[in-house]
Amino acid sequence: MQEKLQDPKYREINLEALRARHIITPHGENTRSAEEFRMIKRPLLDNAFDPAIRNGNLIMVTSALPGEGKTFCTVNLAMSIAMELNRTLLLVAADVSKPSVLRKLGITADRGLLDLLQDRDLNPADVLLKTNIENLTILPSGRHHKKATELLASQAMMSLLQEMAQRYPDRIILFDSPPLLVTTEASVLASHMGQIVMVVEAEKTPQPAVREALSLIDSCEVVGILLNKTTSIPGGSYYGYGYGYGYGQHT
Numbered sequence: 001m002q003e004k005l006q007d008p009k010y011r012e013i014n015l016e017a018l019r020a021r022h023i024i025t026p027h028g029e030n031t032r033s034a035e036e037f038r039m040i041k042r043p044l045l046d047n048a049f050d051p052a053i054r055n056g057n058l059i060m061v062t063s064a065l066p067g068e069g070k071t072f073c074t075v076n077l078a079m080s081i082a083m084e085l086n087r088t089l090l091l092v093a094a095d096v097s098k099p100s101v102l103r104k105l106g107i108t109a110d111r112g113l114l115d116l117l118q119d120r121d122l123n124p125a126d127v128l129l130k131t132n133i134e135n136l137t138i139l140p141s142g143r144h145h146k147k148a149t150e151l152l153a154s155q156a157m158m159s160l161l162q163e164m165a166q167r168y169p170d171r172i173i174l175f176d177s178p179p180l181l182v183t184t185e186a187s188v189l190a191s192h193m194g195q196i197v198m199v200v201e202a203e204k205t206p207q208p209a210v211r212e213a214l215s216l217i218d219s220c221e222v223v224g225i226l227l228n229k230t231t232s233i234p235g236g237s238y239y240g241y242g243y244g245y246g247y248g249q250h251t
């Protein structure tokens with residue numbers, strides 16, 4: 001244990017603190033939230049290793065606009081997937097302009113994705129973080145860069161995605177991402193994903209925004225809608241597109 005704590009690439013996530021923030025945790029209580037994410041992850045896991053779906057293990061969580069719950073849902077989904085036996089998960093903090101994955105997990109890191117994209121001498125292994133959640137590895141967003149979002153659509157990013165998909169074919173790689181209608185890079189990134197989870201804030205995101213966002217990701221064959229902050233019974237809403245899931249407001 002002491003050895004681990006001294007490892008610069010190891011982070012201890014405070015699970016109690018996560019639970020207090022309504023984030024599900026391995027060995028946590030069987031909350032409504034845990035149950036909902038179990039249902040959300042199931043089709044994603046089924047598709048991830050379906051040979052008919054190209055790069056099915058690359059899953060991006062996105063939305064039309066900021067503040068709809070992308071990061072909150074990504075972190076919950078990551079926790080839920082990490083609980084699966086025999087499944088390893090790489091969580092990529094790719095919303096580089098507003099990095100909050102690590103903040104939500106209560107950990108910090110200097111280097112990450114942006115550094116990898118700019119420094120050819122750096123390897124993924126140099127910046128990946130291991131955690132006390134055994135199946136979870138994290139790629140932080142890295143040091144702020146003024147062209148951060150542009151880098152997401154760079155050739156270096158595409159090569160990195162290919163490298164990750166090939167190097168870790170048995171892993172789920174889950175990306176938190178910028179909002180589709182705010183940066184063009186999010187849709188470029190989306191075109192390389194096997195699956196997309198589109199977060200829609202219930203009764204808030206305007207329908208034209210949802211439609212426009214969906215049109216930007218139509219190159220991805222597997223798109224699910226996650227209706228976030230629903231006040232009604234989960235699963236009640238369905239957009240008639242992809243598959244629908246509901247997820248309640250947890251306050």
Ligand SMILES: Nc1ncnc2c1ncn2[C@@H]1O[C@H](COP(=O)(O)OP(=O)(O)O)[C@@H](O)[C@H]1O
Pocket residue numbers: 022063065066067068069070071072073100228229247248249250251
């Ligand atoms: N289902 C939910 N229940 C409670 N709070 C939520 C839920 N979804 C999102 N939030 C909160 O709403 C705010 C915005 O969510 P966030 O995930 O940061 O949005 P985004 O990543 O899309 O910009 C955060 O404070 C987050 O904790």
Ligand SMILES: [Mg+2]
Pocket residue numbers: 070071072095098100176
């Ligand atoms: Mg976010």
